[in-house]
Amino acid sequence: MASWPESPRLIGTSIPRLDGLAKASGRAKYPSDIRPEGLLFGVLLSSPHASAKVKAIDLEPAKTMPGVKAVLALATAGESTIFYQGQEIAAVAAETEEKARDAARAIRVEYEILPHVATERQSAAEGAPKVFPTGNTRAARAQTTGKPDEAMQKADAVIEATYELPVITHVCLEPHGLTAHWKGPDSITVYASTQSVMGVANDMVENLGLESANVTVLTDVMGGGFGSKFNADTWGIAAAKLAKEAGRPVRMFLDRAQEHQLGGNRPSAKAKIKLGAAKDGKLVAMVAETSGTGGRGGSNFPLPYVYKVDDRSRAHTEIFVNGGSARAMRAPGHPQGCAVMEAAMDDLAAKLGINPLAFRLANLAEADMVAGGVNRTDLYKEQVERGAKLIGWDRWKPRGQNGDGPIKRGLGLALHQWGGGGAQDKQVACIINPDGSVELRSATQDIGTGARTILAVIAAEVLGLEVGQIKSNIGNSTFPPGQSSGGSTTTPSMAPPCLDAVEKARDELFKRIAPGLDAKPEDLSLKGGKLLVKGEEKATWAQACRKLGMMPVTATGVFGPGLASTGVGGCQFAEVTVDVETGVVRVKKIVAVQDSGLILDMLTWKSQVYGGVIGGLNYGLFEERIMDEGTGAMLNPDMEMYKLAGATDIPEIVVDAYDTPEMRVRGVIGVGEPPTISTAAAIGNAVANAIGVRVPKWPMSPMNVLDALAAAEGKA
Amino acid sequence: MAEQDSRTPTGPGGHSRRKFLRGSGLAAASAVLTSQAAVAIEEAQAEAAAAEPKLLSGEAPLTLKVNGEEKSCTVEPRSTLLDTLRDRLDVTGPKRVCDRASCGACTVILDGDPVYSCTTLAVSCKGKTIETVEGFDIGEGGVPHAFHQHDGLMCGYCTPGFVTACKAYLDKNPGKTPTLEDVKRGLDGNICRCGTYMGVFEAALAAAKTMKGA
Numbered sequence: 006m007a008s009w010p011e012s013p014r015l016i017g018t019s020i021p022r023l024d025g026l027a028k029a030s031g032r033a034k035y036p037s038d039i040r041p042e043g044l045l046f047g048v049l050l051s052s053p054h055a056s057a058k059v060k061a062i063d064l065e066p067a068k069t070m071p072g073v074k075a076v077l078a079l080a081t082a083g084e085s086t087i088f089y090q091g092q093e094i095a096a097v098a099a100e101t102e103e104k105a106r107d108a109a110r111a112i113r114v115e116y117e118i119l120p121h122v123a124t125e126r127q128s129a130a131e132g133a134p135k136v137f138p139t140g141n142t143r144a145a146r147a148q149t150t151g152k153p154d155e156a157m158q159k160a161d162a163v164i165e166a167t168y169e170l171p172v173i174t175h176v177c178l179e180p181h182g183l184t185a186h187w188k189g190p191d192s193i194t195v196y197a198s199t200q201s202v203m204g205v206a207n208d209m210v211e212n213l214g215l216e217s218a219n220v221t222v223l224t225d226v227m228g229g230g231f232g233s234k235f236n237a238d239t240w241g242i243a244a245a246k247l248a249k250e251a252g253r254p255v256r257m258f259l260d261r262a263q264e265h266q267l268g269g270n271r272p273s274a275k276a277k278i279k280l281g282a283a284k285d286g287k288l289v290a291m292v293a294e295t296s297g298t299g300g301r302g303g304s305n306f307p308l309p310y311v312y313k314v315d316d317r318s319r320a321h322t323e324i325f326v327n328g329g330s331a332r333a334m335r336a337p338g339h340p341q342g343c344a345v346m347e348a349a350m351d352d353l354a355a356k357l358g359i360n361p362l363a364f365r366l367a368n369l370a371e372a373d374m375v376a377g378g379v380n381r382t383d384l385y386k387e388q389v390e391r392g393a394k395l396i397g398w399d400r401w402k403p404r405g406q407n408g409d410g411p412i413k414r415g416l417g418l419a420l421h422q423w424g425g426g427g428a429q430d431k432q433v434a435c436i437i438n439p440d441g442s443v444e445l446r447s448a449t450q451d452i453g454t455g456a457r458t459i460l461a462v463i464a465a466e467v468l469g470l471e472v473g474q475i476k477s478n479i480g481n482s483t484f485p486p487g488q489s490s491g492g493s494t495t496t497p498s499m500a501p502p503c504l505d506a507v508e509k510a511r512d513e514l515f516k517r518i519a520p521g522l523d524a525k526p527e528d529l530s531l532k533g534g535k536l537l538v539k540g541e542e543k544a545t546w547a548q549a550c551r552k553l554g555m556m557p558v559t560a561t562g563v564f565g566p567g568l569a570s571t572g573v574g575g576c577q578f579a580e581v582t583v584d585v586e587t588g589v590v591r592v593k594k595i596v597a598v599q600d601s602g603l604i605l606d607m608l609t610w611k612s613q614v615y616g617g618v619i620g621g622l623n624y625g626l627f628e629e630r631i632m633d634e635g636t637g638a639m640l641n642p643d644m645e646m647y648k649l650a651g652a653t654d655i656p657e658i659v660v661d662a663y664d665t666p667e668m669r670v671r672g673v674i675g676v677g678e679p680p681t682i683s684t685a686a687a688i689g690n691a692v693a694n695a696i697g698v699r700v701p702k703w704p705m706s707p708m709n710v711l712d713a714l715a716a717a718e719g720k721a
Numbered sequence: 722m723a724e725q726d727s728r729t730p731t732g733p734g735g736h737s738r739r740k741f742l743r744g745s746g747l748a749a750a751s752a753v754l755t756s757q758a759a760v761a762i763e764e765a766q767a768e769a770a771a772a773e774p775k776l777l778s779g780e781a782p783l784t785l786k787v788n789g790e791e792k793s794c795t796v797e798p799r800s801t802l803l804d805t806l807r808d809r810l811d812v813t814g815p816k817r818v819c820d821r822a823s824c825g826a827c828t829v830i831l832d833g834d835p836v837y838s839c840t841t842l843a844v845s846c847k848g849k850t851i852e853t854v855e856g857f858d859i860g861e862g863g864v865p866h867a868f869h870q871h872d873g874l875m876c877g878y879c880t881p882g883f884v885t886a887c888k889a890y891l892d893k894n895p896g897k898t899p900t901l902e903d904v905k906r907g908l909d910g911n912i913c914r915c916g917t918y919m920g921v922f923e924a925a926l927a928a929a930k931t932m933k934g935a
Contacts, residue, residue, distance in 0.1 A: 617916065
């Protein structure tokens with residue numbers, strides 16, 4: 006079994022990211038910034054209709070416009086069906102973006118407009134037009150464990166409620182897209198805003214009939230993906246084709262509206278839950294009917310979530326709507342499952358008159374074993390205790406006792422879980438050059454998580470160097486195969502082969518230079534930028550490397566057991582105030598307690614957790630894709646009416662790293678997803694605690710809060 | 722099209738509707754006194770015509786002063802400052818995100834004021850001083866350094882906008898020690914999707930301290 010260095014000098018400390026200054030000074034070149042000589046600007050023409058047949062496309066008017074260099078149809082007249090507003094119709098490349106937009110507008114498209122269903126309500130309504138060939142809805146058979154109906158009879162308290170979460174979109178700040186630059190008739194270099202340079206390279210090979218060796222995908226930095234950017238996409242392939250036709254490089258990125266409409270989204274969720282417990286606070290049964298929409302994609306989510314209910318049934322119905330297709334979004338399914346489960350748990354605790362914290366702890370499985378023989382229930386217990394202390398849970402009061410004036414204060418909590426393990430087939434190359442420079446190479450990428458930096462931390466740790474001395478060269482599809490950045494898998498996939506590569510390179514360096522020092526390789530060690538022989542300083546790092554002559558050391562590392570693990574817990578607490586006259590919710594404080602094995606860089610790790618929490622705060626308070634049932638259009642495909650938190654919306658956030666010796670020996674585990682799962686759930690519970698009424702619909706917007714208050718007063 | 726200077730504080734040509742109305746009122750009053758009404762009305766009409774917006778079209782050369790350097794390109798009247806910087810002058814620090822003055826990723830400093838370059842026309846910036854993130858001090862006393870040290874960035878796409886807004890805020894409040902609330906208000910015109918606000922606040926507070934000490 007491989008192991009991480011004992012008593013590390015760098016690992017686990019706070020290290021600013023390698024590319025931080027380049028990003029903060031505007032010098033980092035994003036795929037949308039790249040401007041090769043002769044660059045043309047691509048514009049995608051997308052459908053204004055949500056449901057239609059494309060009857061005719063006339064590209065000619067665009068082709069004759071000034072500055073237009075290439076035009077391409079993406080839909081086929083007489084064949085293509087439009088399933089959502091924003092679907093791809095054609096693409097144009099021109100000398101300026103303004104001219105490309107004019108040309109796209111000049112393309113004449115004849116549509117046969119068909120009936121649409123823009124919302125779940127509209128799609129599932131009786132008499133709704135049948136829009137999808139296999140039906141507007143697809144009900145799965147109930148999955149039943151034990152005898153829920155019988156068990157429910159024995160419950161002392163039962164709640165029955167319906168909870169809903171809307172579709173939200175990724176809102177990547179750098180839209181989806183790429184810049185395509187042909188280097189010869191059969192050879193292309195692509196600057197892609199992607200979470201997977203290998204995925205985009207593969208798409209280019211498949212769609213353009215190129216040899217893998219002739220495709221290079223580069224992603225030095227990129228502006229956010231959150232699960233929606235694994236492929237070249239129709240418009241990316243279009244950019245390559247336009248570039249070929251025009252004989253010049255083409256930059257093609259979605260505009261903001263298109264980014265909302267076709268760049269992906271997190272499916273909605275609706276859950277009608279019947280949950281029963283005995284007087285002693287033990288869950289006895291759960292019956293859940295759930296549904297959701299992912300456009301034409303799936304919307305399933307885990308339920309029950311975290312807590313143990315032996316007798317249960319769950320039936321999920323997919324509802325299809327004329328909206329863009331769902332894509333993976335930070336912890337796919339979990340935020341939805343967590344929100345509806347935790348809401349039901351809280352409502353049942355309130356009905357039983359039990360403190361919701363105690364109720365949760367009483368309903369964890371006795372043994373929830375995850376990798377490495379870790380009982381996650383033990384983790385939860387300690388994490389909840391820590392979180393309770395940090396939020397001041399001793400101030401918790403039952404619902405309806407949280408202030409006499411219009412401003413009510415409330416506390417809520419929620420638990421979450423995630424895997425976070427990695428792949429075992431990825432590689433990292435380490436090169437030590439005679440000039441003392443050290444380079445790491447892999448076809449993974451840094452989507453803002455700090456992947457580039459943690460690889461350098463590992464190398465610097467092993468080689469006794471500073472992090473800034475390591476060139477962490479990733480985001481290049483021609484390098485040794487690396488992990489796609491999704492599902493919190495990058496660190497656990499890439500850190501082990503990185504350690505292996507650097508240790509191999511160091512050992513090879515020792516082997517090669519030891520004879521010249523009249524020493525054995527095992528006598529050599531590295532510390533503080535110096536080469537030591539039997540513990541005595543003999544040369545600087547640069548001097549040692551110079552002894553390599555003309556030949557650099559190169560080594561390729563592979564996965565090693567014992568360096569990474571999977572299976573994390575975590576909990577979050579929220580404190581809110583709610584103005585019951587205006588419905589405005591303000592989050593005052595959030596506490597996030599999170600484990601994730603061995604933490605490599607505490608600074609970027611904390612940023613990930615803060616970011617997860619803020620993403621969850623957006624989901625809890627602000628975000629919602631609003632569809633117009635009349636036209637099938639998205640009403641808020643912008644960043645004004647599609648609400649996201651700004652600086653003054655950010656509460657006090659306390660991140661507590663559950664970073665114990667027991668966690669460190671597990672090895673590395675990813676942390677991108679877990680901290681975003683339970684925030685919206687905790688906020689929802691804090692709101693219910695504050696106002697004494699469950700707000701059954703997220704986001705906790707003034708409208709949804711006031712609706713819930715009105716319903717409780719019988720005025721709805 | 723000639724190079725235009727249409728964005729004076731009072732609008733095109735230095736005339737405003739209010740000034741025109743006030744001016745014509747005075748002209749009418751004096752006309753009664755001097756019996757030169759016809760002349761006064763003619764003058765007023767001429768002034769009104771001058772105040773009408775001009776229709777510009779086609780392409781024209783434009784020189785902008787960006788980070789102390791004169792940079793020339795060809796623009797259309799509708800070209801935004803942001804697209805002109807990014808697509809024509811290769812100044813790619815400012816980013817295009819919302820393209821509708823909602824998110825602040827495109828923030829530049831125009832004659833000392835932070836503006837959303839996505840909703841500023843390039844032709845209106847002639848003769849003005851344009852500062853972008855690329856022109857800032859990247860040494861230890863600078864705002865970019867503070868963002869780097871405090872991890873005030875993740876994917877980094879909103880970062881140039883935040884750094885620019887932060888710089889403009891600190892420049893406008895010299896010698897002050899802002900509170901966390903001050904900093905939040907100062908940066909409330911910008912949006913981050915990765916959720917990097919905590920690092921941003923720390924960076925802004927640290928930069929304020931450094932600049933005060935400097």
